[in-house]
Amino acid sequence: MASGLNFGVKASLPHFFGICFGFPSMILAVGFGLGYVFERYAWLHALIQLVGIVYLIYLAWLIFRAAPRHERKSISKPLTFLQAALFQWVNPKAWIMGTSAIAAYTTVGAELYLQVLVLVFVFWLMTFPSAGVWMMGGVWLQRVLTNPVHSRLFNVVMALLLVASVLPILAELIAKYWR
Template structure:
């Protein structure tokens, strides 16, 4: 039982703490409400659990054989996060915003995991910490992915609810615009450590 308690605690902390996923969901909740943001929430939660399975079943070994592929994904992730930051900051904060007239989809949320640096750190860390090689590896990987699938919905969902709550209280156009600027800034800050890591060999 200690294994399960530790795993659940790790999943809760990893899913509930600030990161690109939660910032994305909260901003969507503010700008589009809960109902229209449910697809991207489901995409994030299901997409990350699927990512865990693939990493656990050896997909991570591909990056060990071809490290340049991992670098390409990191660079793509940085560019996409910066694009999202621009999209959020350029939004007027209203539902009729021409810059972001539609909320992100299920597929957007699922694919976002593969360029989300925090998702990679959590996935590889979880596999390393909560699985052992041998006959139980497959079972443990399935338990790990299932646990994150169950835990992530309420943990990430809290951020969606908070964004929707802010929507009711940030009726002022200027206040909502400043919120979007703040979330955009947090997304940019979230990629700075990865940018520094990529630039280390050249400094």
């Protein structure tokens, strides 16, 4: 959404496609063996979640402090395809969704690889409309957020929502490792 808001559709397409291919590739890796690594070394999964939480809170801080779009002297560039694809690998929400889907929609001992491939294909198909709606929502907001006060309020609300989205993950980590 932020990319669509700040850069429009054309400039956001590499970011969009990075998400559309990065997330399913993460699901594929988890389904084809990374899940085994995380079962043996649970701390590694927790570390990736913690890094993701810290990064998302950092992004929330940047959003919170950002000047309204039309007041910025220079606008940075949107994420590249590779940056957006790699971001999926540190996004704790993506990890939770991916690992939960594999646990919920696969059956141990029954063509696991085929099940994972079907799951990856479904996620790949659904990521296009899902990420597209968010990007187009950002483009729509370009027209709405012309008032600096509204633009500032939007940044604050988005930052707070981003922080709120990681609180359940943080609570789960605390409950799991600091009992």
